[in-house]
Amino acid sequence: MSASTTAPADLRLAVVAGDGIGTEVVEQGLLVLEAALHGTGTRVATTDFDLGARRWHATGETLTDGDLDAIRAHDAILLGAIGDPTVPSGVLERGLLLKLRFALDHYVNLRPGRLYPGVTSPLADPGDVDFVVVREGTEGPYVGNGGAIRVGTPHEVANEVSVNTAFGVERVVRDAFARAAARPRKKLTLVHKHNVLVHAGHLWRRTVEAVNAEFPDVTVDYLHVDAATIFLVTNPSRFDVIVTDNLFGDILTDLAAAITGGIGLAASANINPDRTAPSMFEPVHGSAPDIAGQGKADPTATVLSVAMLLEHLGLSDAARRVESAVASDLAERGSAERVRSTAEVGKDLAARVAG
């Protein structure tokens, strides 16, 4: 788990708004960040990075070494979304978003699943839903170990290898245990598929068993990923901390978003717990080409990611103010007469923060 830090006098924030609704939601996230820091003595200095589809079309570049060096010189990164239908699938996702997560060693991908009071869940009786998914962020099938032969022929063979190292699994499992130990219920659920993925699955299982000895207060259970999807829908309140691999975590957290009010509310943090590089904060959702440019995107996921950013930087009071603003806004939404635009939600949240 992250060590606490002293709040920097000036927060140097790298901003990667990216594609589609990324630019729309980040604008609102920054508005709320400014409101949260107002009067605290901490000033934020932002650097905009022109990364994503526009840059790729103009230059063929996704993320250069120079971009990475410049980003490293910041305290944190706020990212909107990456991916665009005019760019071949995978080019930006791999060459930019995943490259950032890998190069900056974001091995803890934190994704809370919390049903705020007043928010409508598609589940009839969701109960008290408040869990966090600790998704491994630098390994698994995401590493790009694979290839294809005889492409386009009936004899094509395509491989995508899941890489799981003892080092990589242990560090994320230890982080997840520390988070579970700090929560009231102290419960950790390992989600994998060790009945089929026996090599990776057994490494994860043995690692959890071994690290459990360091955290005897934490109760551990296990679910195969297919069964985990059942319980996320039928009994989500059973979960406290979930630890899982990169791909399972990706899928489970979209489902977690759906049961807690929708993808427009789901925040995430890509953490480098060793603080050897800036951590990155972004909504779970993507660039949503179907609604981009229409002012319809909900910026709340980005705003809650800003709260995670503030918390990570030791600005806990400001983080609490942002979370409270979101909680009160969500509590009143059910009775609202009309749907607000992206900018209206951002303005309302900033006003609540300023309060």
Ligand SMILES: NC(=O)c1ccc[n+]([C@@H]2O[C@H](COP(=O)([O-])OP(=O)(O)OC[C@H]3O[C@@H](n4cnc5c(N)ncnc54)[C@H](O)[C@@H]3O)[C@@H](O)[C@H]2O)c1
């Ligand atoms: N972290 C990221 O940058 C990230 C995450 C997921 C997908 N992507 C990329 O985004 C592109 C689109 O992917 P997708 O369509 O599978 O997923 P998506 O998350 O962009 O959209 C899925 C659905 O959710 C809706 N949605 C998303 N965010 C919303 C918000 N804030 N408010 C209201 N509705 C919202 C969209 O309109 C769409 O109907 C792809 O290129 C994909 O690779 C990027």
Ligand SMILES: CC(C)[C@H](C(=O)O)[C@@H](O)C(=O)O
């Ligand atoms: C766009 C893609 C690379 C990314 C992922 O799979 O991690 C996204 O789905 C997410 O959840 O942040």
Ligand SMILES: [Mg+2]
């Ligand atoms: Mg995803």
